[in-house]
Amino acid sequence: MILVKGLVKKFAERVAVDHLDLTIEPGETFGLLGPNGAGKTTTIRVLTMLTRPTEGEININGWHLPADETKVKAVIGVVPQHLNLDADLTARENLDLHGRLHHIPEAGRRRRVEELLEYVELVERGNDMVNTFSGGMKRRLMIARALMHQPQVLFLDEPTVGLDPQVRRKLWDLIRRLNGEGLTVLLTTHYIEEAEQLCQRVAIMEKGRLIALNSPAALCRRLGKFVVEWADQGGTEYRFFASRAEAADFAAALTVNATLRYTNLEDVFVEITGRKVAG
16 A cells, blocks of 8 residues: 655755655555654655655655645544644634635535544534634544545544543544554554554654564564563663563562563564664
């Protein structure tokens, strides 16, 4: 569905994306993970035609960028990191405006608006002004807006940033449902748990470069399925093990209290990059 070869994006002398190669399959939820400045948002901006690449090849659903921009715009939906709804319009009016921009005929447009308001559980607030909505409601409406023209690929840039945990999990359920219905989803996040919960595969970026790519489970297995964690004078120490028995034996031999747990994606990130993702 998405093929990226040798993507480079420079701003003056600064390299924001450095020879990035990605292949994203149809129906996949794919995550770009990394700290601020890793190149995630710049990658999304290039793929959604908000900025031009310095070099590289991009193919989305068989169409090439930048040559086939109009055709690509017809098959993608975009939910940016920053809220950009029209606060002076109602929820229905925001969706209707987006449908008009995509030249959806009136009858189909009205039907689609109602379908999506129901889908994101905003029917009862459809005639309310957007400036009265909570952050989570605005995010759901932005997703509905991106789905108005029935895209085949949905780009989500930090979709749950600034939301409380309960609202974040409701949005996770919505994203899972969309993917379950066959939509290809590409999301950026620096919430590691989010990538672990939602994505079939993740690409970890650091300073514009791709430094790891696989399923969350496979990335964790590279370190070892189990980790022993304990506090030392120099900070927190970790050791990874293939089996629980090995981990338990090691923990039992320590002279301090230790925790034995499953390896997670944050462990992978810390080991690969040497620092934690900002959350």
